[in-house]
Amino acid sequence: MLKWYEKNANNNDVVISSRVRLARNLETYHFPSKLTKEIASRIVHEVEDIVLKASSSHYFERMDMEALSPLDKVAMVERHVVSPNFVQSSIPTGLILSEDESLSIMINEEDHLRIQSISNGFNLEEALQNANHIDDLLEEKITYAYDERMGYLTACPTNVGTGLRASYMIHVPALETTGKLQFILEAIGKFGLTVRGIYGEGSQGRGSVFQISNQVTLGHSEEEIIENLTSVTNQIVEQERSLRKKLLSEKRMQFEDAVYRSYGALTYARILSSNEAMTLLSDMKLGYELGILNFEHTEPINIYGLMTCIQPANLQKEMKRELKIEERDMARATFIRQNLPKIKT
Amino acid sequence: MLCERCQQEPATVFLNQTIDGKKKEIHLCNKCAMEVKDLYQEKDISIENFLSSLLDMNHKKVAPHMEQQKKSHVLQCKQCGMTYNEFRQKGKFGCHRCYSTFGNLLSPVIKRVHGSNLHTGKIPNRTGEKLLTQKQIRDLESKLKQAVKKEEYEAAAGYRDAIRALKKEGGLC
Numbered sequence A: 001m002l003k004w005y006e007k008n009a010n011n012n013d014v015v016i017s018s019r020v021r022l023a024r025n026l027e028t029y030h031f032p033s034k035l036t037k038e039i040a041s042r043i044v045h046e047v048e049d050i051v052l053k054a055s056s057s058h059y060f061e062r063m064d065m066e067a068l069s070p071l072d073k074v075a076m077v078e079r080h081v082v083s084p085n086f087v088q089s090s091i092p093t094g095l096i097l098s099e100d101e102s103l104s105i106m107i108n109e110e111d112h113l114r115i116q117s118i119s120n121g122f123n124l125e126e127a128l129q130n131a132n133h134i135d136d137l138l139e140e141k142i143t144y145a146y147d148e149r150m151g152y153l154t155a156c157p158t159n160v161g162t163g164l165r166a167s168y169m170i171h172v173p174a175l176e177t178t179g180k181l182q183f184i185l186e187a188i189g190k191f192g193l194t195v196r197g198i199y200g201e202g203s204q205g206r207g208s209v210f211q212i213s214n215q216v217t218l219g220h221s222e223e224e225i226i227e228n229l230t231s232v233t234n235q236i237v238e239q240e241r242s243l244r245k246k247l248l249s250e251k252r253m254q255f256e257d258a259v260y261r262s263y264g265a266l267t268y269a270r271i272l273s274s275n276e277a278m279t280l281l282s283d284m285k286l287g288y289e290l291g292i293l294n295f296e297h298t299e300p301i302n303i304y305g306l307m308t309c310i311q312p313a314n315l316q317k318e319m320k321r322e323l324k325i326e327e328r329d330m331a332r333a334t335f336i337r338q339n340l341p342k343i344k345t
Numbered sequence B: 001m002l003c004e005r006c007q008q009e010p011a012t013v014f015l016n017q018t019i020d021g022k023k024k025e026i027h028l029c030n031k032c033a034m035e036v037k038d039l040y041q042e043k044d045i046s047i048e049n050f051l052s053s054l055l056d057m058n059h060k061k062v063a064p065h066m067e068q069q070k071k072s073h074v075l076q077c078k079q080c081g082m083t084y085n086e087f088r089q090k091g092k093f094g095c096h097r098c099y100s101t102f103g104n105l106l107s108p109v110i111k112r113v114h115g116s117n118l119h120t121g122k123i124p125n126r127t128g129e130k131l132l133t134q135k136q137i138r139d140l141e142s143k144l145k146q147a148v149k150k151e152e153y154e155a156a157a158g159y160r161d162a163i164r165a166l167k168k169e170g171g172l173c
Helices: A037-053 A070-078 A124-139 A173-177 A181-191 A222-250 A252-268 A274-289 A303-309 A312-319 A325-339 B030-040 B047-062 B066-073 B084-090 B103-114 B125-149 B153-169
Strands: A015-024 A060-063 A094-098 A103-107 A113-120 A164-171 A193-197 A209-214 B013-019 B022-028
Touching (some): A015 A124, A037 A060, A037 A094, A037 A124, A070 A312, A103 A124, A113 A124, A124 A222, A164 A222, A173 A222, A181 A193, A181 A222, A209 A222, A303 A312, A303 A325, B013 B030, B022 B030, B047 B084, B125 B153
Antiparallel strands (some): A015 A113, A060 A094, A193 A209
């Protein structure tokens, strides 16, 4: 089965994916930071049992977190299946995953449950619907920590209320190179939103990929939060698209030159760091979407999928062995050469 | 070249400073550079730090007297043992009871962070119904008390029956 990021979506020239995360806690137990290992482990089993017994159980798989290698765990962080916090936990954790990795339930992250749903492209409604479905399924058997005034009670008061963090992953090379992104970032806080790099808090926006998400979780309904985020993101998408057009009409030759150079480097380079590869792939994505690069493939090309595969841990998994940094950069160049779609000449 | 700050050691670090739009290069020795770095380096702005500074600001407003402040500093959650100071440091609660334990201190901070302190989103299906019934019962009980106080016994009996019916319906008795 294809993973969600290996499938192609139509409307994803700027918005790569939509993600929803619901934070939930069980009423009966202390929050994870105050749990003993025994109780933490009990919660993991309890939740696993409920999910796996539920109607669509065949759809989910239980991952044995203790049996996973550190490399496997980092690879999952790179694919956004789990959070960096989760794999560093000092108490027993559990993970329930759908086959295509679009749905996951982290057990004993900062909260007892973090239900996550990812959809391809511009599709937050679908992501919310899927997360809500799992939430309802669990709630039939679990009594959540919930207060009628404060809503869902979470370990950190910044998540209280809906417990909802909704985000869009966006690719905005035109806004970034023209320096306009800076203005947007400053304005966005006024809407209760925040922008982070591709790998969350503190990470850089590599390959011009950023995540935009809500900060406010209390006082608005889930639908209102998503509507607000969507309308602001729509503005960003429009600005990015019009800037791309402008760049193309005013500086076509320079633009084509840059895109072809990046494609050339991807085709012939023998050593590629992940940062450099991300930048080159970002150029290629832009060139493809603007019709400068035409590929032999008739099917849509999924460049974000390639961006995921060349991250350090996923690359090593692809190669089926651990690699030193220099080896990695060589393996990355080889991998890209072998998987790069050919252009029509 | 000697260090501009201590004028003793040779300058090995060149630091660019921009003050009021004017760029200035200063030459420092290793030791002075480390000290200057500590001075200028901004503290890590994490959500925990942000919360605890908001809490401190609010705390002085809610409990202006030292005595009161001391009292809330020893405030401790009966369920998980979380103290106010521990919460200030971690920015995370230990259990759901913490919300009522530290509610008074926290409420204005939550309002500042979210712009509201009332949840208007999803209500859990199963437990939500129970919550609703409980709320109705609580409302009726306070009406019953009022009615008894005013010696309106007929109305009180009505409330009593309604409470009984709700409790039976919700399986609460």
